[in-house]
Amino acid sequence: MESQATADEATWWVACLCAAWCGVCRDWLPLFTVQARAHPHMRFSWVDVEDEDDAMGDVDIETFPTLLVARGGTVLFLGPIPPSASQFTRMLATLQAQPQPAPGLPADANALLRRLRAQVLPRTLV
Secondary structure, eight states: OOOHHHHHHHOEEEEEEEOTTOHHHHHHHHHHHHHHHHOTTEEEEEEETTTTHHHHTTOOOOSSSEEEEEETTEEEEEEEOOSOHHHHHHHHHHHHHSOOOOTTOOTTHHHHHHHHHHHTGGGOBO
């Protein structure tokens, strides 16, 4: 039987950081939902950055949609993504095959993940 710590380390998180007023985000939501259904072993969350200002801390999302992908407590990707099904699918496959953090991640990316996991992600699952 897998321990809780081991299970947490293996948990994949995919969070779309968006804003309700963003038309691109609204258009992206159905694709994001399809990907969530296609990857049931990952936890997908839709996070409105304005509603979750406290959890965002000093992280300023300037381009929507922005995607956060993490395994356990380690952010592997944090950045804007074009609303393209094929690019999204490729990115998830690449990260699963080689779960290494992308170069140039913001220094506070893992702290953002910790705040989101504690305050937001459990209640925003897609």
